[in-house]
Amino acid sequence: EYLGGFLEALEIRSNVIFVVHSWGATLASHWAASHSDAVKGIVFMECSWSPFDSSTMPPQLLGFVQAIRSEAGEAMILAKNMMLETAIRGGTIRNVDDATLDNYRRPFLDDGEARRAMLSFARSIPVDDGPEETLRMMESGSSWLSASDLPKLLVVGDPGSSMTEEERLRVTKWSNVTEVKVEGKHLLTEDSPDEIGAAISSWYEGSFPR
Secondary structure (H helix, E strand, C coil), X not given: CHHHHHHHHCCCCCCEEEEEECHHHHHXXXXXXXXXXXXXXXXXXXXXXXXXXXXCCCHHHHHXXXXXXXXXXXXXXXXCCXXXXXXXXXXXXCCCCHHXXXXXXXXXXXXXXXXXXXXXXXXXXXXXXXXXXXXXXXXXXXXXHHHCCCXXXXXXXXXXXXXXXXXXXXXXXXXXXXXXXXXXCCCHHHHCHHHHHHHHHHHXXXXXXX
């Protein structure tokens, strides 16, 4: 709803190339599935196309998801801003300094409802059989991408954190997928920004020759 409204407000209706990370890949592919004529290509990284299995999730991640979905989640995000204060530095190999972290904090300096979007996102992380709406969006986007000949660039993190090896192999079998690997945990653009930029440039030149 918000992504579609944003693109429409900017009158972006054609030649769309998404460069998306994590949950952004679910949102972008879901939108693309119903706007296929508008999309030219997609670059995605550190995303998952299937729900986490609670029996195999890292205990720390499972505990975080369970806490976020409880009453404690309000204080964790709306008051303590834990998505930024702990997750950013925990998602990188390199040390994220305070100046860099301040850029992430800037839109969320006010506590309370100003941080509601982050709480809603965290509570949408798919585990086992829910939330149902998230699972429907993941299925819609992945089904469309797997069948589409749309040029796709998969950026894989080494060691990465969100995409399993099984899922990576499944995605590489989709039509018209180029795969590159860069150093990084979850926030690949923080760990390998130049390498990702070069990979996108090379993929674009090869996919859309002048």
